[in-house]
Amino acid sequence: MDSPRFIGAEIFRHSSYGRWHPLRVPRVSTVMDLSRALGWLSKAQFITAPRAKPKALMAWHTPDYVAALQRVEASQVATAEDLARHDLGSVTNPVYPEIFRRPATAAGGSLLAGELLREGGVIYNPPGGTHHGMPDRANGFCYLNDPVLAMLSLRRNGVRRIAYVDIDAHHCDGVAEGFHGDPDCLMISVHEERLWPRTGPLEDDAGGAALNLPVPRRLNDSEMAFIRDALIVPQVEAFRPDAIVLLCGADGVEEDPLAHLSLSNNAHWAVVSALMGMAPRLLVLGGGGYNPWSVGRLWTGVWATLNGHAIPERLPADAEAVLRALTFEGNKRGKNPPEHWFTTLRDAPRDGPVRDAIKDRVGILSRRTEARPRHRAYLIP
Template identity: 65%
Template sequence: MQSVDGGASGLPIFIGNEIYRHSSYGAWHPLRVPRVSTVMDLARALGWLPPAQFVTSPRAKPAALTGFHTPRYLSALVQAEHDGAVTDDVRARHALGTPSNPVFPEMYRRPATSAGASILAGELLRRGGVVYSPAGGTHHGMPDRANGFCYLNDPVLAIQSLRRNGVGRVAYIDIDAHHPDGVEHAFETDPDTLMISVHEANRWPRTGALTDSGVGQVYNLPVAAGLNDDEMALIRDELILPLVTAFQPEAIVLQCGADAVTEDPQSRLTLSNNAHWAIVAALKPIAPRYLVLGGGGYNPWSVGRLWTGVWGVLNGQQIPKALPPAAQGVLGALTWDGPLRRHHPQAHWINTLRDHPRGGPIRDEIRRDVAQLAKRQQP
């Protein structure tokens, strides 16, 4: 694993890799769209990603992944990439070669690269600092099977790496539209891992009910369709920040999935990217180590803009009102083709980074559920 001191310069570190530029799950799959390469290109076009802050992600070898994944599963994943196909037995046992988790040319190398980034992040943060890995956040992966577009579970591997590098208490916050069932499976009984998930109710994988929150340090907040910026601000200020502050973590891992914004096709939530950026900023000063991961996000323009803004927030950059020509060129070159139609971008997806705020009334059920979870934390 690459050895880099992430805390020596005091500057945030961006972990990326060129593998994401041309790798796709297939022409029909939601993850056919470019994401990490867009963030890299857009951040560079804005002058936000100098070489000194960029680290190329290594590819994790199977032996490095056995802290969570079974050797049998890892062997099947490597073999599936080699063969370009799976047997019926492998499909049934490991959920490889399914519509959600298809066979594609980099089906081991690509997730092993994002897993390598998360493992490296734990090493970089040994002495503190900030690390950003937008390719990370594959929070559905299970020990013995792929799950929900996730072949490996890099958030779990990141937390394990932090532990190997001297970190005790870890707060894991997940604001993806989907519940992090794989991460909860790994840490639901661990008193040294605080897990907070805000996700859409009745959305796949349909786990993470409010009533599931009574195990260990797990707090699940399923929210109804239409969640707006003001409701997320309430959740941030009255649930997430008090819980994390009281926990006194030595490290924070934030899964910053971009699929909860209005433009994303995989949820019915209606946030703007401002809601995500506000949470990124608010969590940063609470712990000496901060790892921000990507996650869901299936509209290439909205995910690229949101995740580039995350990097800007981590670096204290001013979000420009209008993007310079080079940055507009990055977004203007994106396409979003599907099996049935081509999606056309709105003008502000090309010429701006920041969405207009999407506020609204705060529903009674949001207040009630936040208060119920917050009350659990009180002695």
């Protein structure tokens, strides 16, 4: 591929998990609209995500669970057994009109990305990033696990060594289950400590496949830069992957209502930039992000970074209109949004001291990998 490709779909424009659910807000459609308003998304770069067929989803999900999703969508009713066995119809994973079609479309984009990256390239699939989904149940707003499906698709298309980097505020428990103990997968997760799902402690290496870095609240840009340069980049470089999958969740920014970190969107873009060119294949997925302005601005900036577009100091009128049309009902952050949420993409940097706890944890992970023969072997041509 000569230029990065963007995978999206119109199903995400009006589909919602419900009036009061955190995923009531538009996200993917905002990124599509902003990117087009800025002249950054040509027809040649855009790919409409296909809806994954049930059989394709069964590469990781159980047939009974896939069938349950389809049945619940058709009837719009989850039985007591659906709730008990698959967590369908819970407060977290509610029944809504597109309960199968929406996640199957996100998964279809990730499965397609694995095929398109066979010969190399860069693909951005912001609908993807549902990293909590489990083989037989929904989990944490995630009905399917498209990162796992994407990585399995890469494997089917000749890719062996995959570095999976996850900077969502929540730990990637579903991906950790999917690739536990896989010697050809390096998982790096930077997530808020003691935040749901409360998995991924420092000592958990997922059978030797993972580096889990739980970080304290109020993580700032300087701390993320330290983590990027002292942990993420050197570990990925040493692993020498055939492909990198980056889950770029937007819930780590200060304005997000579900986490307690203090990053600006600059921190995420810097991680994207650092990983570009480190492998012949790069797949960037969305993930969390529950403030419509911050997630739309951050993910549009990811697309700009992948294409080398300069971030304008002030948005043109058409792009500003996209952001002014957003609402955030039922959350105090939506009552008086600051003007720069409408007029800019870039946040003001949120730098600060790098706390000793973060330095110590990064040091522990670095020493742990130095002691492993398989990591040293990555340095041998």
